[in-house]
Amino acid sequence: MTQHLSTTAPKGRLIGSPTDLGLRATQDIAARLTPLLADVFTLYLKTKNFHWHMTGSSFRDYHLLLDEHGDQILAMTDAIAERARKIGGTTIRSISDIARHQRILDNNAEYVDPKEMLAELHADNKQLVAELRRVHDLCDNYSDLATASLIEAWIDEGERRSWFLYEICAA
Numbered sequence: 028m029t030q031h032l033s034t035t036a037p038k039g040r041l042i043g044s045p046t047d048l049g050l051r052a053t054q055d056i057a058a059r060l061t062p063l064l065a066d067v068f069t070l071y072l073k074t075k076n077f078h079w080h081m082t083g084s085s086f087r088d089y090h091l092l093l094d095e096h097g098d099q100i101l102a103m104t105d106a107i108a109e110r111a112r113k114i115g116g117t118t119i120r121s122i123s124d125i126a127r128h129q130r131i132l133d134n135n136a137e138y139v140d141p142k143e144m145l146a147e148l149h150a151d152n153k154q155l156v157a158e159l160r161r162v163h164d165l166c167d168n169y170s171d172l173a174t175a176s177l178i179e180a181w182i183d184e185g186e187r188r189s190w191f192l193y194e195i196c197a198a
Contacts, residue, residue, distance in 0.1 A: 046114045053115045054116070056116070056165060058116070060174075061111070065125045065126075065129040066154075067104055069129040074148060078094050083141045085141065093148075096188050103181055114171070134147060156186055166178065
């Protein structure tokens with residue numbers, strides 16, 4: 028998806044940029060927020076998939092944990108999309124748009140062992156945190172404190188999810 032940063036409103040009325048970050052910063056940051064958002068939606072849906080299809084003796088605990096994780100991940104989506112728009116970028120528009128940009132892989136298997144579900148989510152959360160760090164570094168380069176501060180909270184949440192999943196899988 029290309030990022031479109033317009034300086035004109037409908038009917039040719041000049042509106043300028045919604046931020047003082049500069050055109051290059053808004054283009055670069057918005058371009059990185061698009062695949063980030065696609066990954067977050069992918070991780071959300073995978074987490075819910077595993078939540079819905081969990082089985083076994085620890086069903087209740089894992090089911091509730093993944094529901095909590097799903098809620099936390101879903102809460103990120105609106106903030107990411109709105110941040111892209113606030114700085115003058117665009118964001119994803121559809122499921123196919125998500126599929127074009129996602130880097131976290133889907134899991135469409137009919138059955139996945141509960142421990143394999145948790146191990147896969149652990150790896151996916153680690154991957155998301157690594158990407159959050161890369162986007163944070165870009166924001167730091169452009170002094171985009173608002174996006175960076177959002178990302179800092181998401182890194183902490185992602186590390187917590189990864190930690191919980193790691194400890195369960197290590198048992």
